[in-house]
Amino acid sequence: PSRSATLAALDVRKRRDFTVHDLDHRHHLWHEGDDARRWAREAAKRATVVLGNIEEVEMATGTRNPVAGAAALLDLGAKIAIVKRGGEGVYARTASEEVTVRPVEIPVLNGLGAGDAFGGALCHGLLAGWPLRRTLEAANAAGAIVASRLACADAMPTLAEIETVLARKVSA
CATH class of the missing domain: 3.40.1190.20 (Ribokinase)
Incomplete structure (x- = not known):
């Protein structure tokens, strides 16, 4: 089915x-x-x-x-x-x-939902018209954020959280 x-x-x-x-x-x-x-x-x-x-x-x-x-x-x-x-x-x-x-260098607690977060951020970036690189960076960060948290659905990041991770990555 x-x-x-x-x-x-x-x-x-x-x-x-x-x-x-x-x-x-x-x-x-x-x-x-x-x-x-x-x-x-x-x-x-x-x-x-x-x-x-x-x-x-x-x-x-x-x-x-x-x-x-x-x-x-x-x-x-x-x-x-x-x-x-x-x-x-x-x-x-x-x-x-x-x-x-x-x-994204981040301690992994639980990988459940990381792919879903990646997919959600990917779709957001595509629909927002972002360049492919920015879209993938945001999707990658979203997946990493969820993997660093214990929960799954409740762990989905906000756009502000994604931007914070990306800003840290750029400055590193």
């Missing part, structure tokens, strides 16, 4: 400016023999922005190399391909731009 709902939602959206698909692969939810790569690629073809961590990008593209993985996602039709690299930061690519964002 999740697969068909995702594909149906992406089909309704029809690749408008920002049709975002987070690969968000959960290995334990797939039955042996299911072709996760095939369905991840089908979803990616319907989106303009595709993101995932390095393991998810590998599942979808067959490579752990962030540059090659992002290129493969672009080849599927994404306009923006984003590879979250955890403690190594973020790599993103478009047809005309490559962006690498350094990690």
Whole structure:
């Protein structure tokens, strides 16, 4: 049901400016023999922005190399391909731009919700018309903030908190 709902939602959206698909692969939810790569690629073809961590990008593209993985996602039709690299930061690519964002140095208490915070800030930046680098820096900071907190949904940062983390990162 999740697969068909995702594909149906992406089909309704029809690749408008920002049709975002987070690969968000959960290995334990797939039955042996299911072709996760095939369905991840089908979803990616319907989106303009595709993101995932390095393991998810590998599942979808067959490579752990962030540059090659992002290129493969672009080849599927994404306009923006984003590879979250955890403690190594973020790599993103478009047809005309490559962006690498350094990690935010922050003590990790609980990683739950960090990807959701990243995705929320990513969507905010895209819809606000921010440049890709600023969008990714804010998304990366949002994820780091949540990872530094104990809660998940209640730990989602405000824009002011994100800006504070980014200001500290620039001055460091």
